[in-house]
Amino acid sequence: MQMPRSWLAAMIAGAVALCPAVVSAQTSLQVPLQFDFLNPGAKSLALGGAFAGVADDATASFANPAGLTLLGTPELSAELRSSRTTSLFLQRGRLSGPVINQGTDTIQGPVFGESTGVHTGLGYFSLVYPHASHRWVIAGYRHELAHIDQQFFSDGVFQKDPTEFTSRRDAPQEGIRSLSISGYGVSGAYQVRRHVAVGGGLAVYTFALDSLFRRFDVDGFLGAPKRDVEFGRSTQRGRRAGLAPTIGVLLDRGAARLGIVYRRGASFDYTTVDGSDPARTAVFRVPHTLAIGASVRVRPSLLIAGEMTRINYSRLVQDFVTDQARATGRQASFSVDDGTEWHVSAQYALRWRQHPPIRLRAGVWYDPDHSVHFAPAVQPVTATDKLFDERLSTALSTGRSQAHVAGGVGFTVSRQLELNAAVDVAPRNHVFSTSLIVHLGQGGLP
Amino acid sequence: MKLFPYPRLVVMLLVSTAVGFGCSKKTPSGPSATLASLTLSPATIAGGNPVQGTVTLSGVVSDPAAVALVSNNAAATVPSSVGVSAGSSTGTFSVTTTTVATSTPVTVSASFGGTTQTAALVLTPPALTASFTVASLSAAQRKLGSDPTPVTLLPAGSADACPLVNSANPSLDCQFNGTASTPSASITAYVWTYSFGNQTKTETSTNPIFKPTMSGCASFGGQSGSSSGGLQFIAMRVDLKVRNAAGTESAVTTNQNVRIFPAGICGYGF
Numbered sequence: 001m002q003m004p005r006s007w008l009a010a011m012i013a014g015a016v017a018l019c020p021a022v023v024s025a026q027t028s029l030q031v032p033l034q035f036d037f038l039n040p041g042a043k044s045l046a047l048g049g050a051f052a053g054v055a056d057d058a059t060a061s062f063a064n065p066a067g068l069t070l071l072g073t074p075e076l077s078a079e080l081r082s083s084r085t086t087s088l089f090l091q092r093g094r095l096s097g098p099v100i101n102q103g104t105d106t107i108q109g110p111v112f113g114e115s116t117g118v119h120t121g122l123g124y125f126s127l128v129y130p131h132a133s134h135r136w137v138i139a140g141y142r143h144e145l146a147h148i149d150q151q152f153f154s155d156g157v158f159q160k161d162p163t164e165f166t167s168r169r170d171a172p173q174e175g176i177r178s179l180s181i182s183g184y185g186v187s188g189a190y191q192v193r194r195h196v197a198v199g200g201g202l203a204v205y206t207f208a209l210d211s212l213f214r215r216f217d218v219d220g221f222l223g224a225p226k227r228d229v230e231f232g233r234s235t236q237r238g239r240r241a242g243l244a245p246t247i248g249v250l251l252d253r254g255a256a257r258l259g260i261v262y263r264r265g266a267s268f269d270y271t272t273v274d275g276s277d278p279a280r281t282a283v284f285r286v287p288h289t290l291a292i293g294a295s296v297r298v299r300p301s302l303l304i305a306g307e308m309t310r311i312n313y314s315r316l317v318q319d320f321v322t323d324q325a326r327a328t329g330r331q332a333s334f335s336v337d338d339g340t341e342w343h344v345s346a347q348y349a350l351r352w353r354q355h356p357p358i359r360l361r362a363g364v365w366y367d368p369d370h371s372v373h374f375a376p377a378v379q380p381v382t383a384t385d386k387l388f389d390e391r392l393s394t395a396l397s398t399g400r401s402q403a404h405v406a407g408g409v410g411f412t413v414s415r416q417l418e419l420n421a422a423v424d425v426a427p428r429n430h431v432f433s434t435s436l437i438v439h440l441g442q443g444g445l446p
Numbered sequence: 447m448k449l450f451p452y453p454r455l456v457v458m459l460l461v462s463t464a465v466g467f468g469c470s471k472k473t474p475s476g477p478s479a480t481l482a483s484l485t486l487s488p489a490t491i492a493g494g495n496p497v498q499g500t501v502t503l504s505g506v507v508s509d510p511a512a513v514a515l516v517s518n519n520a521a522a523t524v525p526s527s528v529g530v531s532a533g534s535s536t537g538t539f540s541v542t543t544t545t546v547a548t549s550t551p552v553t554v555s556a557s558f559g560g561t562t563q564t565a566a567l568v569l570t571p572p573a574l575t576a577s578f579t580v581a582s583l584s585a586a587q588r589k590l591g592s593d594p595t596p597v598t599l600l601p602a603g604s605a606d607a608c609p610l611v612n613s614a615n616p617s618l619d620c621q622f623n624g625t626a627s628t629p630s631a632s633i634t635a636y637v638w639t640y641s642f643g644n645q646t647k648t649e650t651s652t653n654p655i656f657k658p659t660m661s662g663c664a665s666f667g668g669q670s671g672s673s674s675g676g677l678q679f680i681a682m683r684v685d686l687k688v689r690n691a692a693g694t695e696s697a698v699t700t701n702q703n704v705r706i707f708p709a710g711i712c713g714y715g716f
Contacts, residue, residue, distance in 0.1 A: 100702050156679075165641035166681040166702075173677075217599065220606035220703035221681040231599060232677075383644065387678075 037286070038424075039063045040124030040143050041079055042435040046408025046422035048363020050305040050343035052259035052293025055250060057437060058126045061139035061187040064261045064291075065199025066250035068137035068189035073441030074129050081123030081144070084430040088112040089152045090395040096387070097160025097167050103222030105158050105167075110394050115152040123433065130441075136190045145181040145205065145286070155225055156218065159390060161383035168387060172216040172225035180208045181266075181286065187246070195253055201246040207268035209284065211236040238270025238284065255297045263289045265315060272323060282323040285315040293343070301351065305363075307343040313370040314338050321372055330388070332377035339368030345406070356412035363406045367426065371399025402426040408433075415439065479535075480504040481513060484556040484563035486541065493521060493546035493569040501528055501556050501563070503535045513537060513558040520544075521569050522552040543569050547632055548692070571628065574696040576636075576688040578624040580704045582607045583657075600707050608658070608682055609707040616711050617661035624654040626688045626696065635689040639698075642682040642706055663712035679705045 038044075041059035044051040051059075055067025058077035091113035092104065099108050126141035156170040185203030192198055217229035244266035251258040265286030273279045293307030313336045322331040345363025352358075374392040408422030418437040424430070483502045491497055501513045510532050515524040521544050528539040541554065552567040586600040586609050600607055608620035624636045639648040640658050647660055682704040688696045 102703065164644050165646050166643065166683050168681070169679045169705075171677045171679060215677060218679060218705070221679055221705035222703045229599060384678075 037145055037289075038431065040081075040435075041077070042408055042420035042422040042433040043361070043410060045424050045431060045433045046361035046363065046406055046410075046420065047305055047345035047347065048343045048365040048404065048406040048424070049309070049341070050293055050295075050307040050345040050363055050365070052261055052291040052307045052309075053257045053295035054293070054303070054305050055248075055257075055259055058128045058139065058141075059124060059435075060189075060199075061126050061128060061141045061201065062124070062143050062183070062185065062203075062246070064248040064250065064259050065139075065187035065189050065201045065246060066197045066248040066261075067259065068128060068130070068139055068187060068199055069134070069191045069197040069250070070252075071128050071130050071137060072134065073439050075127070076438040076440060077124065077126045077128070077435060078122065079124040079433055079435035080120070081431065081433045082118070082120040083147075083432075084116065084118045085148070085150075086114050086116045086428045087150065088398040089115055090154060090157060090391070091152075092155040092157060094158040094167075095390055095394055097158065099158075100167070100222060103220065104155055104224060105222045110157065112398060113152060113154070115150045117148050117150040119147045119149060121147065124435070134191070136188065139187045139201075141183075141185050141187070141203075143183045143185070143203075145183055146179060147181075148177060148179045150178075151176040153225075157391065157394075159387045161386055164383050167221075169218065169221060170391065171231060172218060172227075174212075174214045174216070174227075176210075176212045178208070178210045180206075182206050183244075185246075189248075195251055197250045197252070199248045199250070203244055203246070203266075205242050205244060205266040205268075205286070207238055207240045207242065207266070207270075207284065209236055209238040209268075209270050232275050234272065234274040236270055236272050238268055240268040240270070242266035242268050244286070256294065257296075258294045259292070261289075261291045265289070280323070282319040284320050285318060287311050287313050287315045301349040301357070303347040305343075305345045305347070307341075309341040309343065310338070311341065311370070312338045316372075330377065330385075333374055333389075333392070335373050335375065336370060337368070337373070339370045341368065342366040358412075359410035361406075361408045361410065361422070365404045365406070367402040367404055369399040369401045372396055373399065400427075402428065404429070479507055479511070479559055481556060481558035481561040481563050482535075484554065484565045486554060486565045486567050489566060490568040490570060491543065492572045493543050493550065494572060495543060497522070497541035497543060497567060499524065499528070499539045499541055499554060499556075499565070501530070501537050501539075501558070503530055503558065506533055506535045508532055511558065513556050515539065516555045516557075517541070517552060518555075519550060519552040521546050521550050522554065522567055524554055528556075541567065543567075545628070546571055547628065573627065574688065574690055574694050575627040576624060576686045576696045576699045577626075578622050578684070578686045578699065578701070579605065580608060580620055580622055580684060580701060581605055582609050582707065583619045583621055584609055584611055586707060606701070606704045607707050608704055610711055613711040615661060616663055616708070618658045618706075620658065622656045622658070622684060622686070624656065624686050624688065626654075626690075628690060630654055632690045633688045634691050637687045637689065637695075639685040640682060642680050682706050 039051055040062055051063050055064040056070040058075040060067030091111050093107045093109050093111040123144050128139040130137040152175050154173045156172045158167050158169050160167040183203040183205045185201050187201030189197055189199035212235050214233045215231040217226040219226055244264045246263040248261040265288050267283050267285045269281050270284055271279050271281050289311045291309040295305035297303050317336050321334050325331045325334050343365040347359055347361045349357035349359050374396040376389045380386040380389050404424050404426040406424040410420040412418050416439045421434045423432050482504045485500045487498050511530045512527040514527050517524045523542045525539050528537040530537040546569045550569040553564055555564045582604045585602040587596040587598050608618050610616040611619040626633045635650050637650045638656055684701045685698050687698045
């Protein structure tokens with residue numbers, strides 16, 4: 001029986017730049033928290049995320065449902081993923097005015113600390129069932145879209161406006177954040193023509209946000225933070241579920257495929273309690289993504305793939321960022337740019353005699369800066385506003401575009417079992433993934 | 447019979463021995479030595495600091511000797527005598543001085559063997575310096591969110607903190623406690639300069655305890671009505687110099703470690 005070879009696929013890559021939550025005023029925004037929404041699966045990771053035009057395994061149920069028609073047998077897929085993300089935050093130092101050289105005021109210029117979050121868990125699980133006709137396929141999956149655990153402590157930076165006689169100091173702040181978004185979805189694909197398949201999916205995303213920001217006293221003006229004297233606290237908490245659809249198309253002309261995927265981001269309510277102010281509700285909006293990818297099999301053993309992914313990170317600004325900036329009255333000064341990712345990759349099937357091939361994969365991708373930026377929307381008048389602008393401009397100056405380098409390997413252990421491993425490395429992100437694919441039906445691998 | 451064949455030699459030995467004894471120098475001892483000098487080092491010093499004195503005899507003594515000492519002013523006291531060890535010609539002693547309010551001349555005398563020497567010492571007042579502490583007068587509490595128990599953010603008496611009190615008319619509620627290197631009775635003025643935000647003020651008091659009088663949220667440089675400043679501390683700089691009756695002023699002593707504590711007013715969140 002000839003295995004289906006021409007299918008479309010797609011995937012969505014995402015990334016989100018979050019900026020923290022603030023306590024009784026502005027400052028959680030001073031501690032940028034950035035994380036990425038990556039496609040599931042070690043294969044996709046090894047291909048640098050260029051998966052929209054490939055989409056030929058069970059992760060297509062999330063990445064591009066149309067690609068499910070490429071699967072000839074029922075599949076069960078599971079992924080174990082470990083990630084390490086580093087964010088910079090403004091920790092100490094003096095931003096303006098002369099250093100007094102007493103207490104903690106001894107460093108001219110900003111000092112940034114690193115907040116590192118490490119997480120390991122079941123990143124993805126899916127079950128795919130192709131109909132015997134090979135015209136339609138259904139799948140169910142669970143995907144951990146994002147998981148962040150971070151904490152930081154800032155001693156409070158010193159500043160001085162030229163019009164004032166004395167310095168000011170940001171109150172020391174501690175931040176603890178935990179964010180988790182997981183999707184439970186069903187997907188389906190239908191081959192409408194010989195070379196055309198369409199797919200769609202609907203996922204219920206669970207959202208859990210727990211943030212705590214606390215302010216502390218200091219010993220005198222220049223001394224160390226007094227962590228036993230709390231001045232104020234702010235929390236952000238949310239336990240919600242939200243629906244979000246995905247649609248995809250895959251065009252397959254044999255050696256070449258083209259995939260297009262659009263995924264809407266879910267939205268979730270969360271509650272902010274800021275000091276003794278009344279609790280208020282805001283919305284966390286996961287960015288929408290549009291991916292267009294293609295792959296070409298230039299030789300039977302060599303596959304080249306590319307993808308462009310447009311992500312509207314700016315959805316995060318509304319509410320999630322502006323709510324944190326609410327107390328400052330300067331919401332218009334904060335922004336997150338939409339971004340376009342570029343992915344390129346190759347897969348080479350290394351064959352030896354009659355043994356199943358070993359697939360070597362490598363990819364690179366460009367991850368645009370999607371951190372929160374601060375640009376004063378109005379000319380500051382008071383010293384307070386001037387110093388606020390100075391502090392936020394400095395704190396939110398660390399966002400950078402990144403180049404990711406990825407690689408991995410895929411083993412066909414048996415006709416029923418496939419094992420993939422991958423690593424993705426960028427200056428501030430490291431991801432390691434292993435995934436297992438079990439072919440449950442007759443016919444073995446596609 | 448000749449008893450000794452060289453009688454001339456015997457005579458020469460006797461004579462030379464006698465002459466030799468007669469030419470030898472005998473070491474002075476007791477009243478035969480004299481007091482050559484008395485020195486004090488340094489000759490001018492701030493009262494309260496020790497001075498070293500040295501007596502020198504006209505020659506080394508074979509037996510211990512004592513040189514009598516006298517001071518003509520109680521601001522500088524000397525031991526009744528200083529010893530000179532056998533085989534030495536000098537002896538040292540310490541002059542104890544006390545703090546003086548004005549420049550004070552002192553004469554120290556030493557007597558030995560009928561000879562008296564004197565040395566002049568000038569005691570000056572200590573350098574005039576100022577120091578002070580800052581402490582809050584009132585406590586500040588805040589009730590955090592749903593926490594039913596108020597939290598004391600600033601206990602009364604906290605050092606280097608100056609709270610603002612009375613939200614209707616915010617004013618500083620702390621005090622400065624000045625001290626000087628000379629007795630407070632000699633200080634005629636404590637000159638305080640304190641500033642924070644965009645305001646500065648200089649006030650003079652005769653009392654070492656001083657309560658600053660700055661008030662109003664305007665001191666926060668436009669923060670009034672804005673909660674955006676509520677996460678910042680503002681430093682208060684305090685300078686003190688003191689002046690004594692002679693018109694002498696101390697150098698300025700500065701404390702930049704004082705923080706203003708709005709405690710929920712002037713737009714502050716805490």
